[in-house]
Amino acid sequence: MTDSSRRADGEATSRLPLERRRAGETGTAERLALNRTGSFEWDLDARTVDVDEAGLMVFGLDSATFEASPSALIDRLDATDRARLEATIDEAMAGGSNSYSVHFQVPLEDGTHQWTHVQARILRSEDGRAHRVIGVVRDATAEVTHSAFVLDLEKRRRRQASIVERTTAAMSRAVTVDDVTAALTGPGGLVGVGADGLALGLVENSTLRLIALSGDSVEVLEGLGSGQLDATLPLGDTILSGRPRFITSLGALVRRYPVLEPHIGELQFRAVAYLPLIAQARSMGGLALFYRERTAFSADERILCLGLAAIVAQSLQRAILFDEEREFATGLQSAMLPRRIQEIEGGEIAVRYHAAWSGREVGGDWYDVITLPRGRIGVAVGDVQGHDTHAAAIMGQLRIALRAYAAEGHPPATVLARASRFLAELDTDRFATSTYAQVDLATGAVRVARAGHFGPLIRHTDGRVGVPQVRGGLPLGISSDFRDEEYPETRLDLVPGETLVLYTDGLVEEPGADVDAGVAALIHEVSGGPDGAEALADHLSDRLWERWGSGDDVALLVLRRSPDLGSPQAPRLHQYIHQADPQGLSEARSIVRQALTDWGLAGLADDAELVTGELLVNVLLHTEGGAVLTLEVLPEPVRRIRLSVQDRSSVWPRRRTPGETSTSGRGLLLLDAVAERWGIEPRGEGKAVWCEIGPGI
Missing domain, CATH: 1.20.5 (Single alpha-helices involved in coiled-coils or other helix-helix interfaces)
Structure with a gap:
């Protein structure tokens, strides 16, 4: 070139x-200067800083008076900003960094503050020592303000998303209308919808019924909502028009709805959102959300309110449908159960039925009490397979058939066999389980048969609960299909004051748990419950049906034989001793001794306890059933006791002459020696051996 x-x-x-x-x-x-951005150079060795004109403008300094020292810049800052700036620089210098960046506020002459941003590079010598810093400084007010706005907007959107999520989760768990109102008014309900108060109303036959109020001072609305839909009131106007109303001051509320003026002083809110509840193009009611601090509704906030109203409306529609279906189901089930239970002589009886919480899926559980010939009663519980209206219909037919067979006086085995045949002839694929018992309250005799069902429980007078081993057959319907209609009977004794409990599986089945645990819980509650039949039925319902949940229906029957306590002058006790109970004999002897001590006859306890053991051993060894022990004090003039042991055997004991080495045969001889009088009496299906013991014997 x-x-x-x-x-x-x-x-x-x-x-x-x-x-x-x-x-x-x-x-x-x-x-750069036009964009309020300048530059600087800081000589660390000379401890001077050179700032160009644009940089001085950013710091709000005059070039004519500026001293080229770092302190001239830093000392002007507030303590907090100065500490943050110095900490950032020290950390970068000591940490070997080649740059740093920091935001801080610079005070201006008019008293305001300007956000400032410094971006600097640190120059180091070969040994790593920092000797100079060069960088730019700029006005960051617009950037920080915009960032704060974005952060605030993001915070509001996260809050709105959280409100929608919490409300959706709460409403998804609500099954009934009561569940919906509980979710809105219960703990955290107002927080969930982001309001300080709410009112919820439903439309029923052109009238408005407030079903929920929550929040301070909103109780004044209770008298201003329920009744005929009225367009002069805000909630009624919203429902009738189908349009939301967003009120941002109480003054505006009064101007639009003058009828509220006398009550406006009682409200402690500044803004209200009145929202129609619409589902499937039908107005169901209205929701009012009250706010103490809000003075405006942004577009996002209005959309949020409308979204909440839509969620609540859908939940209410689903809940109303469930309530209607449940009312239909329970009505159908109740119509097929006995309308009333007759009073019985010699005892008290209580029944309970609880429907499953599953909409129209009614169950097939039932109970029945049947008047029988010769003063007896029949009691039954049962369960038809399935949880639908078909199961309920079969239950109704089977219950009526079983009642008819029982009323004819047939024994339990025959009643269940005929009921099984009847169910098989219905041409259905359903089967049923049942326990049926004939009870004679005059004698306490109980004859029980069961078809694939739980056996009964017997609560004794001392609170212990027995689980009799009741033999059983196949479920009803299945037994006829298999030509096996054998339902063996088990005979029990119900002494005065004892209670018979019949139940269906819904009372003892807990989801995910073994049924034996449920039966054990039932036994525990029967033992610890009150004595009366009604009170015990309520106790079991409260403690078990509500405990397990509502997945299955429950039928419960509690029959108590009236207690026979005698009188204060002539008290009396009864005790049943089961043949299979190894502790029964020992407990009976203890009960006799304790009773005589309580009655002031402790002097007769030794002889009475001895006779009790001999008579009970004779029954338990030589018969095939249990025994009923009766101990009573005979009236004056001579105060003595009468002890009786009743069994079902018709074979009378024989007096024998045992040899010296014999281990048995001395029972009657001992009775002769101890008792003042004794004898044997026929008692219906068995006999009773009795004796009287006096103070002189």
């Missing part, structure tokens, strides 16, 4: 900026 060409290129190059400046273009420094 020749010298002339180099000169030509240099002249062209030197002319280019000048031509651009003439065309109105600016240099880099000018462009």
